[in-house]
Amino acid sequence: MEIVMAKSIMNANNRIAERNRDRLAEAGVFTANMCGSPGAGKTALLEGLLPKLNGRLRTAVIEGDLATARDAERIEAAGTRSIQINTEGGCHLDAGMVAQALEAIGLDALDMVFVENVGNLVCTAGFALGEHLRIVVLSCTEGDDKVEKYPPMFRNADVVVLNKVDLLPHVRFDVSRVERELNQLKPGLPMLRVSATGGEGLDDLADWLVARRAAWKNSAVTS
């Protein structure tokens, strides 16, 4: 006997992600899922970006790593509320872990939450967390072949942040190749260039995020 199922394996995670998304919308908390390789500069980007958002958005950060609270400590040291999820070997965050973290962090008096995912260009791509914005951080020291090698990650992105642009003169990285391949994978996907440690592009990224949150808020009010 044959039983036809035709169901996505991600259904269970997606249902929890939808619940997170609704809950965050109710609380008016715009949420970004930050993905990228280990060493792309996700935490450094937050350290550079969060002070730029001070006084404009009230933010908190959920950090995901296999082990240690190192990243959450860095964010707290930079003056932003943060909690750490340890996946104990898991290679990605899932919506259930984020639901618990949202419970712990509390959504009152917040405008935006950044979820820094486990550093990984593969496994994090398929797991929705309930975010309203997927940010992929790509650094030019990783090489310009990452879009071709890891298409699902970039297909699911809403914005690509190209980090370490201050190092472009010193590394082999063809920005136009990345732009061409992103256009083939997802036409219109924006790419912003920054240097998390040098500060270049961080004001523009902060403005962009404030505008995206405002647009999200407006669409939630009218729908």
Next chain:
Amino acid sequence: MHETSLIGEMIRMVEAELAEVGAHGRVTEVALRLEPLACASAESLRFAYELLTPGTVLEGAALAIEQEAPGARCRTCGRRVEEARLGQSCAACGSEDVSFEGGGEVIVERIEIETEDARLSGQGSD
């Protein structure tokens, strides 16, 4: 590596499905379909399957995996690009404005069950 969580979820889904339709009997096969941009390797799925299925309803069942090939279409001349690779231009008109198609889901397509009736009739024909 997330293939272990995918197979774990697949086992839960199959168990739920069997309970829902009230099916009894041994599962002989489960079939998965990987869409072109599913970020899962067939080899790792098989490894996780061997590891996780003993002691579950899928113990001893075969795992069939169908991998969909990526496709693309040229936005300039409209032609389909076969065996598409990112970064490639359209072979017909040379345009770089090529668009990749296809989803990224892993789909549990179907399960095969050996029912009591089938086993009995199988024995009868021996």
